[in-house]
Amino acid sequence: xxxxxxxxxxxxxxxxxxxxxxxxxxxxxxxxxxxxxxxxxxxxxxxxxxxxxxxxxxxxxxxxxxxxxxxxxxxxxxxxxxxxxxxxxxxxxxxxxxxxxxxxxxxxxxxxxxxxxxxxxxxxxxxxxxxxxxxxxxxxxxxxxxxxxxxxxxxxxxxxxxxxxxxxxxxxxxxxxxxxxxxxxxxxxxxxxxxxxxxxxxxxxxxxxxxxxxxxxxxxxxxxxxxxxxxxxxxxxxxxxxxxxxxxxxxxxxxxxxxxxxxxxxxxxxxxxxxxxxxxxxxxxxxxxxxxxxxxxxxxxxxxxxxxxxxxxxxxxxxxxxxxxxxxxxxxxxxxxxxxxxxxxxxxxxxxxxxxxxxxxxxxxxxxxxxxxxxxxxxxxxxxxxxxxxxxxxxxxxxxxxxxxxxxxxxxxxxxxxxxxxxxxxxxxxxxxxxxxxxxxxxxxxxxxxxxxxxxxxxxxxxxxxxxxxxxxxxxxxxxxxxxxxxxxxxxxxxxxxxxxxxxxxxxxxxxxxxxxxxxxxxxxxxxxxxxxxxxxxxxxxxxxxxxxxxxxxxxxxxxxxxx
Amino acid sequence: xxxxxxxxxxxxxxxxxxxxxxxxxxxxxxxxxxxxxxxxxxxxxxxxxxxxxxxxxxxxxxxxxxxxxxxxxxxxxxxxxxxxxxxx
Numbered sequence: 197x198x199x200x201x202x203x204x205x206x207x208x209x210x211x212x213x214x215x216x217x218x219x220x221x222x223x224x225x226x227x228x229x230x231x232x233x234x235x236x237x238x239x240x241x242x243x244x245x246x247x248x249x250x251x252x253x254x255x256x257x258x259x260x261x262x263x264x265x266x267x268x269x270x271x272x273x274x275x276x277x278x279x280x281x282x283x284x285x286x287x288x289x290x291x292x293x294x295x296x297x298x299x300x301x302x303x304x305x306x307x308x309x310x311x312x313x314x315x316x317x318x319x320x321x322x323x324x325x326x327x328x329x330x331x332x333x334x335x336x337x338x339x340x341x342x343x344x345x346x347x348x349x350x351x352x353x354x355x356x357x358x359x360x361x362x363x364x365x366x367x368x369x370x371x372x373x374x375x376x377x378x379x380x381x382x383x384x385x386x387x388x389x390x391x392x393x394x395x396x397x398x399x400x401x402x403x404x405x406x407x408x409x410x411x412x413x414x415x416x417x418x419x420x421x422x423x424x425x426x427x428x429x430x431x432x433x434x435x436x437x438x439x440x441x442x443x444x445x446x447x448x449x450x451x452x453x454x455x456x457x458x459x460x461x462x463x464x465x466x467x468x469x470x471x472x473x474x475x476x477x478x479x480x481x482x483x484x485x486x487x488x489x490x491x492x493x494x495x496x497x498x499x500x501x502x503x504x505x506x507x508x509x510x511x512x513x514x515x516x517x518x519x520x521x522x523x524x525x526x527x528x529x530x531x532x533x534x535x536x537x538x539x540x541x542x543x544x545x546x547x548x549x550x551x552x553x554x555x556x557x558x559x560x561x562x563x564x565x566x567x568x569x570x571x572x573x574x575x576x577x578x579x580x581x582x583x584x585x586x587x588x589x590x591x592x593x594x595x596x597x598x599x600x601x602x603x604x605x606x607x608x609x610x611x612x613x614x615x616x617x618x619x620x621x622x623x624x625x626x627x628x629x630x631x632x633x634x635x636x637x638x639x640x641x642x643x644x645x646x647x648x649x650x651x652x653x654x655x656x657x658x659x660x661x662x663x664x665x666x667x668x669x670x671x672x673x674x675x676x677x678x679x680x681x682x683x684x685x686x687x688x689x690x691x692x693x694x695x696x697x698x699x700x701x702x703x704x705x706x707x708x709x710x711x712x713x714x715x716x717x718x719x720x721x722x723x724x725x726x727x728x729x730x731x732x733x734x735x736x737x738x739x740x741x742x743x744x745x746x747x748x749x750x751x752x753x754x755x756x757x758x759x760x
Numbered sequence: 761x762x763x764x765x766x767x768x769x770x771x772x773x774x775x776x777x778x779x780x781x782x783x784x785x786x787x788x789x790x791x792x793x794x795x796x797x798x799x800x801x802x803x804x805x806x807x808x809x810x811x812x813x814x815x816x817x818x819x820x821x822x823x824x825x826x827x828x829x830x831x832x833x834x835x836x837x838x839x840x841x842x843x844x845x846x847x848x
Contacts, residue, residue: 208803225790236800238836260819279808287791306769329846351791354836449821451819451823452823453827453828455819455820455821455824455827456823456824456826456827456828479772526810533766554771559797564798566802568800569801571799573801573812574801574811576803576812577813577815577816578818580812580813580816580820581816581819581820584816584820585820588776591772591776592772592773592776594773596770647790647794647796648796648797648798648799649798650790650796651786651790651791651794651796651797651809652787652791652796652797652803652808652809653787654784654786654787654790654800655783655784655786655787655788655791655807655808655809655810655813656785656787656809656812656813656816657783657813658780658781658782658784658785658786658787658810658813659780659784659787659793659809659810659811659812659813660814660816660817661776661777661779661781661782661783661784662781662784663813663814663817664817664820665773665776665777665780667817667821669773670772672821672823674821674824674825674828677828678831679828679829679833680832680833681827681831681832681833682832682833683831684833705840
């Protein structure tokens with residue numbers, strides 16, 4: 197038997213370098229082949245650590261497979277296959293390479309077993325994510341990429357400091373295991389992971405980069421970034437009580453902005469923040485069922501939001517905009533994409549029969565505790581908010597007819613195929629969720645299709661649709677209007693950036709004044725010294741200074757004579 | 761003599777309404793007829809899920825209004841029509 201101990205994530209990394217030299221026709225198959233090869237490596241291994249080497253006295257575990265990272269690995273590699281198919285419609289070798297590096301680093305980070313390798317994989321992922329944004333043809337993408345680099349730089353710095361503090365306890369501390377968030381090293385790592393998952397105040401980078409990335413890049417950034425943070429929290433900080441509040445904050449923030457955003461790709465990014473918040477809160481709850489629900493929910497979120505982002509990207513590609521206020525007529529010009537967009541909206545709002553419904557049922561079961569009833573209520577109501585924001589609003593906007601007749605401009609076939617495959621997988625997992633539950637570390641022994649779970653969800657979504665449409669008919673719902681919403685990034689891109697600019701100008705002026713003063717002072721001191729030196733060169737010159745000198749010397753001699 | 765044509769309609773509103781009403785009636789039927797609901801806190805009341813759905817709609821509408829009123833920023837004309845062009 198061939199004994200390979202290669203980390204599955206290394207395959208996309210190697211492929212990422214190869215696609216730079218490949219012709220266009222081979223790049224898309226190469227991405228899919230890399231994902232399949234990584235899949236084979238993943239499924240071929242037994243659970244446990246392999247390929248451990250020592251570097252500078254520290255154990256480096258390049259492959260450590262268990263149930264927790266297996267479920268995330270399967271989800272990410274499925275996503276890479278879908279993205280590989282979807283990417284066949286366009287020509288951008290740099291973006292293909294960046295996406296493969298991003299996916300490879302994310303999968304590598306899942307399967308490494310020591311903190312040093314984990315930090316290295318995350319840092320590579322941050323660079324690759326920024327490259328994905330830089331490779332986007334959308335206006336101002338380079339600025340968004342630079343902002344992402346700053347966020348990931350901050351995250352990497354916090355991780356490095358945290359790991360350094362943690363390693364001061366001993367070399368064995370480098371093995372990935374549960375950390376204490378109240379220790380100084382643990383606190384730094386915890387803070388870094390808060391940036392990664394998009395906790396409140398650090399949530400803006402995801403919507404910023406998703407709205408500036410290309411259609412393919414947005415899908416890749418949606419799945420290969422924040423979900424890695426969810427995995428890391430589940431691995432390093434399970435049952436951390438602070439995560440419950442942080443996750444709840446993310447859910448509220450995501451719900452607020454998702455409901456209001458005009459740009460549907462941004463709204464979907466806020467929806468990811470909302471679902472990531474649910475995963476974070478479940479990790480904070482920390483019971484075996486809650487941890488299993490978090491992992492299952494992350495899996496379903498990856499598939500559902502990937503499908504949504506890819507269809508939105510297809511509409512952006514052809515229609516030129518995915519703002520709800522500008523979607524009118526898309527139902528006629530892109531009939532297949534518009535119809536499947538409704539399917540994606542149902543998928544992200546946990547409709548029965550789709551993937552998120554199964555994990556939503558597990559999440560409700562895990563949070564049904566009296567002390568967490570407020571969280572349970574948020575989990576219960578979140579599909580209703582997502583149904584309004586990501587299904588009803590775009591569907592009603594897309595099928596608003598126009599008076600002018602526009603030609604049919606459906607998305608390219610490979611885009612439809614890739615995004616359709618993601619949606620099909622949502623249905624497949626949703627209709628037969630047992631295999632997803634079997635992948636989870638804990639035994640989830642309930643059936644989501646029990647009537648007690650199915651009927652309330654139908655009731656919830658049905659009532660949401662009826663009330664929303666009724667209110668819209670009575671014009672109580674505000675019309676879709678163009679415009680952007682300010683978020684916390686408006687602070688550092690507006691007043692803080694302005695303050696920084698002024699501080700820079702002020703510092704330059706202070707520096708200039710200091711330079712001028714030192715130049716004048718040194719010139720004056722030089723002139724004084726020169727005069728003194730000249731005076732010393734001519735001690736007997738007939739001048740008042742010489743007379744004074746003779747007088748002083750005479751006085752001293754007189755005093756000496758008298759004292760003696 | 762010319763006559764203004766009525767605005768064209770796509771029928772999507774009616775279709776979505778039919779689906780929503782069907783789901784609501786099915787859910788309410790199972791709930792009220794067979795007692796199929798979650799046995800926890802407010803969910804233990806009949807038609808609680810429908811009430812939560814209606815409350816979520818109100819939340820979404822109010823959140824959208826409040827966000828656009830407080831945080832809204834109109835796009836300027838010179839920012840162009842390219843999507844995401846105004847995000848920076």
